[in-house]
Amino acid sequence: MKTEDLITALSRDARRTGPSVHGRLAMAVALGIASAFAMLVAGLGIRPDLTAASRNMLFDLKMLLVVTLAVAAIALVRASARPEAGLPKIVLLVPGLVLMFGIGHEIATQLPAALPGRLFARNWAFCLVAIPLLGALPLAAILTAMTAAAPRNAALAGALSGFAAGAIAAVAYGLHCSDDSPLFVAAWYSIAIAMLTAAGAVIGRRVLAW
Amino acid sequence: MRAGLAGDEGAYRRLLRELTPFLRTLARSGLARAGRPTAEAEDIVQDVLIAIHTRRSSWIASEPLVPWIRAILKHKLIDFLRRRGTTGHIDIDTFAEVIAAPAEEPGIATRDVVKLAESLPSGQKAVIHAMFVDGHNTQETASALQMSEGAVRVSLHRGLASLAKMLRGSI
Numbered sequence: 189m190k191t192e193d194l195i196t197a198l199s200r201d202a203r204r205t206g207p208s209v210h211g212r213l214a215m216a217v218a219l220g221i222a223s224a225f226a227m228l229v230a231g232l233g234i235r236p237d238l239t240a241a242s243r244n245m246l247f248d249l250k251m252l253l254v255v256t257l258a259v260a261a262i263a264l265v266r267a268s269a270r271p272e273a274g275l276p277k278i279v280l281l282v283p284g285l286v287l288m289f290g291i292g293h294e295i296a297t298q299l300p301a302a303l304p305g306r307l308f309a310r311n312w313a314f315c316l317v318a319i320p321l322l323g324a325l326p327l328a329a330i331l332t333a334m335t336a337a338a339p340r341n342a343a344l345a346g347a348l349s350g351f352a353a354g355a356i357a358a359v360a361y362g363l364h365c366s367d368d369s370p371l372f373v374a375a376w377y378s379i380a381i382a383m384l385t386a387a388g389a390v391i392g393r394r395v396l397a398w
Numbered sequence: 399m400r401a402g403l404a405g406d407e408g409a410y411r412r413l414l415r416e417l418t419p420f421l422r423t424l425a426r427s428g429l430a431r432a433g434r435p436t437a438e439a440e441d442i443v444q445d446v447l448i449a450i451h452t453r454r455s456s457w458i459a460s461e462p463l464v465p466w467i468r469a470i471l472k473h474k475l476i477d478f479l480r481r482r483g484t485t486g487h488i489d490i491d492t493f494a495e496v497i498a499a500p501a502e503e504p505g506i507a508t509r510d511v512v513k514l515a516e517s518l519p520s521g522q523k524a525v526i527h528a529m530f531v532d533g534h535n536t537q538e539t540a541s542a543l544q545m546s547e548g549a550v551r552v553s554l555h556r557g558l559a560s561l562a563k564m565l566r567g568s569i
Contacts, residue, residue: 191418191440191443191444191447192415193530194444194447194448194530195411195414195415195418195447196411196533197526197529197530198410198414198447198448198451198558199407199408199410199411199414200407200529200535200536201451201529201536201551201554201555201558202405202406202407202410202411203405203551204403204404204405205403205405205454205455206455207455208455208456208457208458208459209455209456209458210458212455269456270456270457270458270461270466270469271453271456271466271469271470271472271473272461272465272466272468272469336453336455336456337453337456338449338453338456338469338470338473340469340473398449398452398453398473398562
């Protein structure tokens with residue numbers, strides 16, 4: 189086939205395209221946040237002591253961590269959608285510092301014997317189920333938006349989609365979960381988000397290749 | 399490109415046409431560096447044109463176009479070489495001192511996209527045939543096949559997407 193004919197055929201398919209991939213991602217993230225919060229309110233329930241908890245430094249630290257993590261993850265997904273853009277890994281610095289501060293604070297203020305109890309708390313197994321469930325719809329929405337993208341590495345772009353979905357789910361779950369210890373968050377939230385990240389990588393490898 | 403994204407067929411065709419020699423030059427030098435015959439460049443050029451078309455919403459209109467195009471080409475070139483079992487690092491950023499493309503350029507790929515389209519579902523095949531071979535536009539195709547214009551566009555889009563997939567597989 190002649191290249192000239194291909195160009196003619198492709199240009200006949202010229203039409204107003206929808207929003208750019210960043211626009212689609214913004215819609216997917218909004219949809220994902222809405223679905224995660226709808227499931228939080230309808231299914232899990234927001235913790236009843238929210239007002240009291242918001243005066244608790246460890247709760248505030250937990251929410252600061254998951255919100256900055258979600259913002260960082262969304263920035264990374266946005267960058268991975270474009271073939272010419274590098275990943276702004278620096279955005280992970282803020283949640284990383286918050287997490288390290290939290291763990292340091294915990295070790296400095298708690299008796300060593302109390303640490304395992306704070307790590308496992310009561311709800312670790314529930315956390316590992318709830319965050320992936322809350323993140324499933326956000327992951328589907330973000331991956332759908334990403335099918336218009338041209339990522340350099342499909343598996344990585346899928347993994348980052350799962351990471352962003354997991355961080356969004358963690359924000360919602362954080363408003364339900366009454367375990368505020370940074371040790372608990374560092375261990376179980378991370379594993380739950382990693383599960384979504386792995387799922388995103390596996391799916392992304394298949395659906396985001398171009 | 400902006401006009402093309404807004405649906406201006408003429409501007410879009412001009413853009414693709416003007417990009418082609420640039421793509422060809424980059425594809426040739428990439429192949430030469432990998433020790434592959436430069437005759438395969440046209441296959442890559444066509445892959446890249448299809449990718450530019452199907453992935454055009456991943457270009458952000460406020461960003462420069464050329465880095466995006468180069469990144470698409472680099473991706474397709476690496477993909478092509480990997481499928482042919484060529485390994486080695488391709489540094490497209492050093493392509494500045496590139497071999498000039500010869501003026502007489504046949505512009506014919508070694509694979510025939512129309513032939514590949516034979517294996518598409520009948521609706522997509524008919525649309526691709528009407529538009530690529532008979533040279534109809536979407537309206538004419540729609541009335542010839544008694545489909546709505548929207549359905550033609552959907553078939554074309556799906557057909558192009560599976561063709562792109564087949565091209566990757568056929569290499």
